[in-house]
Amino acid sequence: MTASPLSPPAAPAESPPPPRPVLSAQSCREVAHLLVNPFFDTLAFVYIVSCVFVGGFLAITVVGLPVLAACLLGCRQIGKAERARARALLRLQIDEPSPLHAERPGVLAWVWAQLKDPVAWRHALYFFIRLPWGWFTFGVTLISFVAWPALPWVARGLTNVDRALVRTLLSPSDELERRVAELESDRGVVVDTAAADLRRIERDLHDGAQARLVALAMELGLAKEKLLEDPQAGARMVDDAHGEVKLALQELRDLARGIHPAILTDRGLGPALTALGGRCTVPVRVHTDLKERPAAAIEGIAYFTVSELLQNVSKHSAAHHASVEVWRSANRLLIQVWDNGQGGATAETGTGLAGLADRLNAVDGLLLLDSPTNGPTTITAELPWR
Structure with missing residues (x-):
């Protein structure tokens, strides 16, 4: 029996399912960060535990403390690498801590400065915490590949915790530490300026007042000899020397005004x-x-x-x-x-x-x-x- 012209049209074929959402570039970077976490964290954890164990075991000898100090210096370098990874994959803007300087020259002062370095100890604490967390995030990320649409949100939540850890333990501790770094940089400017001022004063004294006083001494010596032979000529030379004295005094006043008026x-x-x-x-x-x-x-x-x-x-x-x-x-x-x-x-x-x-x-x-x-x-x- 043929269909009537007024019959409803046949149902169209079933449309294909919508495409799965594609991860954004940032989400891809966050997933990569989470998948790398356990391997980087494990290496750092093994290094720190080994250093603490060896340094603590050798602490009864003279070698122990320098070894521990060198290990803490290594913690700083590992933290630097972790900050670079956070900048590249998490797009986290984070400053570098101020460099460590010993208060006095010498090996003992360097060892003591390393041992009491709060930055290195915070870095060590960071990787102690990171080891279980890194493997946990690795497992959750792998499981989230099964629930593909939820992966970007899971990655964002886990990496936000990573960002918080980096800011708390790997960033400069506070504004005071950043200010110390700035002042250490500015100290070089102050030293250079002071050295330039000393060179200027020395040059002004040598080329100005000192040269004029030397010439004055020579002129007075000639005037002394001339007074016996030709008193009038000697008097004129004394008058000239008097004028030179006034000029020398003026130069010294100007120089003193340049130092501190x-x-x-x-x-x-x-x-x-x-x-x-x-x-x-x-x-x-x-x-x-x-x-x-x-x-x-x-x-x-x-x-x-x-x-x-x-x-x-x-x-x-x-x-x-x-x-x-x-x-x-x-x-x-x-x-x-x-x-x-x-x-x-x-x-x-x-x-x-x-x-x-x-x-x-x-x-x-x-x-x-x-x-x-x-x-x-x-x-x-x-x-x-x-």
Whole structure:
């Protein structure tokens, strides 16, 4: 019997099942991390247990403590490798702990520094915890391949625990440790700056005041001989020597002012900056709003910061006038130097701003630069009050 034209159409064939979800790149990295976990953790665990056992067994001898110290140094290196694995596979942003430095030179000081290194001991604890957890995550990941759609979520949950462990035990312990690393880096800047200042003072003394005093001594010796033969010529030589004395004294005053100006010690930052602005080749307006004086060391740094900035104004800015503002905000000393020059100042153009920023950073200070082309230029320095 043929179908009627009004009969419903035949049911279509059954459609194929939807495709299985494909793992994202991040999920693939997380699964790879979980599958590698037990092998890396086992090697690290065996190393640490062996080191602790051998070091503890030999502790009764002289060799034991150096062996244990060397093993702890190895823990640092294993932790470094684990952080690199976490960055590559878990995309975890984590800083390196500060390097370890012995307080004094010598083998005994190095061994003692290694033995009390909290970073190395935290790394050892990390791999003690990781061994059972690594094999557990490995087994769960293999089982999750059976329940394929759930694998990305399982991998994410397990690796979040891994991320927490890495942040807790393999990252720098706290902000203080990171600050120590920064200060150790800044210490090199301070030492280099101090050495450069000593070389400058030595050069100024040798080429300036010392050379002038040597010439003065020779001239006075000739004048002494000349006084008996030709008193008038001897008197003229004494007058010339008197002028040389005045020049030598002025050079010594300038040199002393470059080391630490007397007006800064006697009257404070405001009068010292006013005198400094008066010697600038560009007219400078100085305004200070300080009810009390900061620490002497901070005063000196602030003075020489303004001095260097005003030198840049004189040499590079082509400005018609400038200003210096100094005030206190909470526990910070703020300095702002402004000029209406050509602008375009950067820390890479040889104006000394990069070195100045490094020196301020060494004392927990800050240098901010705003210098668009065609000006004006505003440079703000921030220093701790104490």
